Amino acid sequence: MAIDLGFWTLQALNALQLSMLLFLLSIGLTVIFGLMHFVNLAHGALYALGAYFAAWLAAYGGFWLAFLLAPVAVAGVGVLLYSGLIKRMRKSGPMAQVLVTFGLIFALLDLTRIFWGDLPQVLDAPAMLDGRLAFFGIEYPTYRVFIIVLGLVVLAALAFVLGRTQIGAMIRAGVDNDAMAACLGINVEKLFFVVFCVGCALAGLAGAVAAPLLSVTPEMGLQILIPTLIVIVIGGLGSLKGAIAGSLIYGVVQTFGAVLAPQLASVLIYALLAAVLVIKPTGLFPAKG
Amino acid sequence: MLDLKSVNSGYGETQVLYGMNVTAAQGRVLAILGRNGAGKSTTLKTIMGLLPTKSGTITFDGRPIAGRPFDIAKSGIAYVPETRDIFPSLTVRENLEIAAKRFAGAKDGWTMERAIDLFPRLGERMDNGGMQLSGGEQQMLSIARALLMNPRLLILDEPTEGLAPIIVKLIHDKLQTLKAESLSMILVEQNFGFATSLADDVAVVSKGQVVWKGSAPEIRADAAAQQEWLGV
Numbered sequence: 001m002a003i004d005l006g007f008w009t010l011q012a013l014n015a016l017q018l019s020m021l022l023f024l025l026s027i028g029l030t031v032i033f034g035l036m037h038f039v040n041l042a043h044g045a046l047y048a049l050g051a052y053f054a055a056w057l058a059a060y061g062g063f064w065l066a067f068l069l070a071p072v073a074v075a076g077v078g079v080l081l082y083s084g085l086i087k088r089m090r091k092s093g094p095m096a097q098v099l100v101t102f103g104l105i106f107a108l109l110d111l112t113r114i115f116w117g118d119l120p121q122v123l124d125a126p127a128m129l130d131g132r133l134a135f136f137g138i139e140y141p142t143y144r145v146f147i148i149v150l151g152l153v154v155l156a157a158l159a160f161v162l163g164r165t166q167i168g169a170m171i172r173a174g175v176d177n178d179a180m181a182a183c184l185g186i187n188v189e190k191l192f193f194v195v196f197c198v199g200c201a202l203a204g205l206a207g208a209v210a211a212p213l214l215s216v217t218p219e220m221g222l223q224i225l226i227p228t229l230i231v232i233v234i235g236g237l238g239s240l241k242g243a244i245a246g247s248l249i250y251g252v253v254q255t256f257g258a259v260l261a262p263q264l265a266s267v268l269i270y271a272l273l274a275a276v277l278v279i280k281p282t283g284l285f286p287a288k289g
Numbered sequence: 290m291l292d293l294k295s296v297n298s299g300y301g302e303t304q305v306l307y308g309m310n311v312t313a314a315q316g317r318v319l320a321i322l323g324r325n326g327a328g329k330s331t332t333l334k335t336i337m338g339l340l341p342t343k344s345g346t347i348t349f350d351g352r353p354i355a356g357r358p359f360d361i362a363k364s365g366i367a368y369v370p371e372t373r374d375i376f377p378s379l380t381v382r383e384n385l386e387i388a389a390k391r392f393a394g395a396k397d398g399w400t401m402e403r404a405i406d407l408f409p410r411l412g413e414r415m416d417n418g419g420m421q422l423s424g425g426e427q428q429m430l431s432i433a434r435a436l437l438m439n440p441r442l443l444i445l446d447e448p449t450e451g452l453a454p455i456i457v458k459l460i461h462d463k464l465q466t467l468k469a470e471s472l473s474m475i476l477v478e479q480n481f482g483f484a485t486s487l488a489d490d491v492a493v494v495s496k497g498q499v500v501w502k503g504s505a506p507e508i509r510a511d512a513a514a515q516q517e518w519l520g521v
Binding site: 103166169170172173175176177179180181183184185186187210287288 | 334337338339352357358359362363367368370374376377378379386388390391392434438477
């Protein structure tokens with residue numbers, strides 16, 4: 001195996017692209033959990049829905065329409081989930097929440113089967129992103145660069161909103177101590193609803209942008225769930241910093257593990273997860289120190 | 290201004306308040322005294338809606354108090370909890386702004402400048418994280434944050450707990466200033482001297498009920514009541 005600078009750059013970009021996709025998924029889940037201690041295992045199913053909506057919408061209006069509307073549609077599903085189930089389950093404890101949202105995965109999975117069938121759906125990247133970019137002596141698919149840039153833009157936007165705005169301060173206060181936040185006149189429940197919808201939209205966005213890279217199948221939501229949970233556990237619950245750190249660690253370990261130590265690749269990330277749980281059980285950057 | 294009538298409340302299955310009757314009057318300071326576990330903090334948490342009222346009524350300015358903490362806060366009651374509850378992920382400035390920006394008061398109401406005038410120490414630490422403060426500074430921040438809600442009633446749970454005497458003196462003077470501006474307050478305290486020098490009215494609580502009511506000078510003069518209910 002010729003290991004040179006081009007190889008490292010290429011793999012680093014692959015790692016970064018995987019990280020950004022996981023970041024889009026994990027940030028919503030981690031803030032929802034941090035803010036309301038609500039375990040939403042169906043988050044991965046929303047990602048799959050985003051991919052299906054995107055593939056379906058693209059057939060009518062092309063990629064960009066799908067890119068814009070799929071997250072909105074998934075947020076709409078989020079509104080239904082929230083008012084139908086989650087709102088009623090807020091006080092019912094983690095076991096019931098895990099069971100119900102776990103069941104929801106299979107309900108949504110079968111719904112996608114009923115609507116779209118078992119055959120993988122295809123979504124093509126738009127023409128303008130379909131080529132390859134040449135830089136640093138390597139060629140890299142433009143579409144993957146697009147995902148990296150998109151992830152960085154979302155990261156910057158979320159860092160700004162969470163770190164610099166009043167609503168961001170309210171969200172952080174709610175994650176720190178929801179009872180005290182409520183005593184300061186913050187409607188934590190409404191805040192949670194908004195955060196939940198944004199989290200759903202980001203899961204839908206992740207699904208929409210992932211669709212051209214993979215085939216869109218009903219199982220894709222289940223396949224992404226475990227990596228997303230690993231990201232959150234490694235990064236620590238409730239924080240943006242934890243979500244991005246966890247995503248980068250997962251992306252790097254997974255990508256470089258697969259090429260440098262293929263025989264170890266599948267256990268490497270779990271070994272790391274176990275190590276984090278032993279050394280720092282709350283994760284690297286939990287919102288509650 | 291705030292009336293509790295036959296209030297029963299507690300934590301889950303454990304009832305702590307048994308028919309609590311207490312009234313806080315407009316422009317006055319009510320001290321709620323009593324031994325550990327008597328139900329003082331539980332009373333405040335029930336007022337704030339943090340614990341459910343199982344039966345009985347709580348009225349604020351004659352109207353039944355709304356059930357949820359954020360409604361109660363919006364109706365004009367600010368809470369300084371025993372644990373101060375500074376948000377660790379927020380800077381001192383953000384801790385203050387979270388109240389200041391959403392509760393703009395009347396012309397002579399509380400502003401960031403006025404809060405920092407009251408506690409100049411906070412002004413020096415605006416960009417520090419909430420958890421980098423000493424206990425006394427956290428207490429100042431918790432009080433300043435509550436004031437920035439421009440409340441009509443301020444309730445404080447053991448503001449002197451665990452603080453050095455010099456800080457207790459400072460907190461005392463600041464609360465005295467607020468009292469002089471006729472801010473209505475409810476004060477829960479273990480520190481008898483601190484509480485009775487600030488309070489107009491005193492209610493002594495034991496086993497979830499008010500067992501003694503009167504003025505601050507009266508409880509200071511009533512050695513028997515002190516002995517029986519407070520053990521001082």
